[in-house]
Amino acid sequence: MSTIPRDPARPSLHGARRGLGRYPVRYSAFGLCLLAVLVLAFIHDTASAWWWIATALAVVLSVVGFRDLAQTRHAILRNYPVLGHLRFFFEFIRPEIRQYFIESDNETLPFSRAQRSLVYQRAKGEPDNRPFGTQLDAGLQGYEWINHSMSPSKLASHDFRVWIGGRPGAPSSSVEPCTQPYEASVFNISAMSFGSLSANAILALNKGAAQGGFAHDTGEGSISRHHRVHGGDLIWEVASGYFGCRNDDGSFNEEKFTANAREPQVKMIEIKLSQGAKPGHGGILPGTKVTPEIAEARGVPVGVDCISPSSHSAFSTPVEMMHFIVRLRRLSGGKPVGFKFCLGHPWEWFALVKAMLQTGITPDFIVVDGAEGGTGAAPVEFTDHVGAPVQEGLLLVHNTLVGAGLRKRISLGCAGKVISAFDIARYMALGADWCNAGRGFMLALGCIQAQTCHTGNCPTGVTTQDPQRQQALVVPDKAERVTRFHHHTLEALKELVQAAGLEHPQQITAHHIVRRVTDTEVRLLSNLLLQVEAGALLGPLDELPTVFRLYWPLASADSFRAQEAVPGPAPQHAGATLPTAVLAPRSSL
Ligand SMILES: Cc1cc2nc3c(=O)[nH]c(=O)nc-3n(C[C@H](O)[C@H](O)[C@H](O)COP(=O)(O)O)c2cc1C
Structure with missing residues (x-):
């Protein structure tokens, strides 16, 4: 097994830990809570509201730490008493943090911010126009548009x-x-x-x-x-x-x-x-x-x-x-x-x-x-x-x-x-x-x-x-x-x-x-996707796309089961059960 050579200039965490003897650094938060309890007990300023607040906090966190060490469900809490709770907290608020601060406008999870905003604007009756131009990249593969007319219609x-x-x-x-x-x-x-x-x-x-x-x-x-x-x-x-x-x-x-x-x-x-x-x-x-x-x-x-x-x-x-x-x-x-x-x-x-x-x-x-x-x-x-x-x-x-x-x-x-x-x-x-x-x-x-x-x-x-x-x-x-x-x-x-x-x-x-299919080519959807002639399935199937030639003959009105063994992935039709692959017309313009 290969190991990644360590940069000699980089300080070693293990080295630092060795310096602390066998003290497990991961217990530090819990240790600090216990220390705080001791220090506060020593100060014992019962006249101060702050003393009470700090003592209550330190005691509660210390109890949490003892409980974390004793419980058996979460390894992370046994190894990181008190501190480990931060992980659960951040996991809990991660979706919101991601949604509010990190996610981009067009990232879909499953609906992008741009899509959600459009619905909210239309639902609230707020302006839904976009200033300054599209945020989509018209040069990217998969970009689509609808062709407009030089003579638009007027609908009532x-x-x-x-x-x-x-x-x-x-x-x-x-x-x-x-x-x-x-x-x-x-x-x-x-x-x-x-x-x-x-x-x-x-x-x-x-x-x-x-x-x-x-x-x-x-x-x-x-x-x-x-x-x-x-x-x-x-x-x-x-x-x-x-x-x-x-x-x-x-x-x-x-x-x-x-x-x-x-x-x-x-x-x-x-x-x-x-x-x-x-x-x-x-x-x-x-x-x-x-x-x-x-x-x-x-x-x-x-x-x-x-x-x-x-x-x-x-x-x-x-x-x-x-x-x-x-x-x-x-x-x-x-x-x-x-x-x-x-x-x-x-x-x-x-x-x-x-x-x-x-x-x-x-x-x-x-x-x-x-x-x-x-x-x-x-x-x-x-x-x-x-x-x-x-x-x-x-x-x-x-x-x-x-x-x-x-x-x-x-x-x-x-x-x-x-x-x-x-x-x-x-x-x-x-x-x-x-x-x-x-x-x-x-x-x-x-x-x-x-x-x-x-x-x-x-x-x-x-x-x-x-x-x-x-x-x-x-x-x-x-x-x-x-x-x-x-x-x-x-x-x-x-x-x-x-x-x-x-x-x-x-x-x-x-x-x-x-x-858009490549940097330099675009296609009408009609040239990319299947279009079958009216009644074509009622005659010979030879000229029809693979999905029809392979599977139409196997179908029976009397059963949902295929009538013969479904052909395996024949080399010339690899992936043939995927409709887009098999639906693509024989030749694209
Ligand atoms: C909360 C929820 C409940 C749904 N319940 C049903 C259901 O009872 N019957 C059904 O046919 N589809 C159900 N669907 C699927 C939707 O009707 C719809 O087909 C699917 O979500 C795709 O539409 P969308 O992308 O616009 O949500 C449900 C979807 C959601 C989000």
Whole structure:
């Protein structure tokens, strides 16, 4: 083993310590406390208030030092009595110190200061213009911009809408089609349950949505009493725990589903297959957190662990899932029914598309969630390394539907760190019809990204069930902020659409967005990312990108499993399961 030669000029700490004999320097702080006690006892000036304060301090610290030496949990305190506590203190305040003094404006953890400031400014109705020019480096690889027009358009309203479930009166080709389509905003509140969010947060989000005319997704915790107070449009999320529509054994209950789904406030039903932060994991709300209000919303017993299994019990094959979709649509009285998922194995997604083709049943919408998505709490391996990011998921989903000739029947939403109007424009260019934001709206509620959602100690009352902490979140004020954030973001989107000379953000395509790929080269996204021809999957696959040629044949409408052994990492397709790699067109211009 090699050792680093020591600089002879540098004084040796060990040498210094040797000079002190075998006295362990690390005990100095504790030793000083004991010495202070002795000196103060010697002085014994009981008439002085300072003497009392100093003595109390020295005694308390000495007791702490003895306790540190005696305890067995923290080695650092046994070796550094008294002094070791500084480490815990600095660890405790590190996030704040980092956020206030160290982090740069564009460092993302997960949202940069620039992103957070934008939300705060828009939510508060403060000026959001930037002086002096961009802080981004236009010469860096990955820098993107939207091409503008020499003849910008002039639009009357920023209130961009998208029909989900088909335009009223328009023919629908799905079996038992939607009869109550929903005209949604292109920007809505993503799924976040009452339970992960506080009652006041839910109240403010829903009031904000009602004021601004956009939709609020309930999250898998179902519809709580707080969702119903202000009457904002709801997307009811039905996940594997079937909260709000379950039997005691956790299976799906038709009557309870029908009662909730037919409420006029519920505009759409979203079956949750997975979420980007922890796809394939499921979840558990510990019994201690199952309060009477949460239990009432979810239809579970108070104080008992509330489990979301990792898969659904109402269906186990793609075809069965299509029949479940049509069943929910019928029970809801014809409302749009869709599903949310984060892309995993491509053949499982293809199996769903094959089931749509085989049964003629199509969901009214699909929401693609990205691996960069948030959650109240997730295992670190899942949040960091499971699931496809939104760009790859969205591209594969959009292009598969185009290739299967189904795209016009299904609206596409997506979520994954959407904060600015450019984020929305970019995802719409990749194929989305609308975008959802979860954490963007949390920031609008006053979240400071303290990242303590899982502890119940949220400093701004957004993700806590502590009644006192949530009082800090004043509903009428924060509801205004939610409305304003939505309003100003769509105003900014309108300005982008106008600058590009278009009439609606849905007209933004990958041909409008340019990306720097090297110091000297830029490419349109349309030349970098996959674009499949309409109906291409219904014919020979030879000319299609690798992901389709490899995995489409393996998918079956009758099973989520691949039908043959999935090919290993063939040399010419190394990394082929990564959608961007396999989605790239055969040649780039
Ligand atoms: C606190 C919190 C709770 C969430 N709860 C749910 C949930 O119940 N169901 C779900 O489908 N997604 C849930 N999500 C994921 C979001 O709906 C969203 O898909 C994801 O965070 C990506 O959007 P964002 O980057 O705008 O936050 C939650 C996210 C957060 C931050």
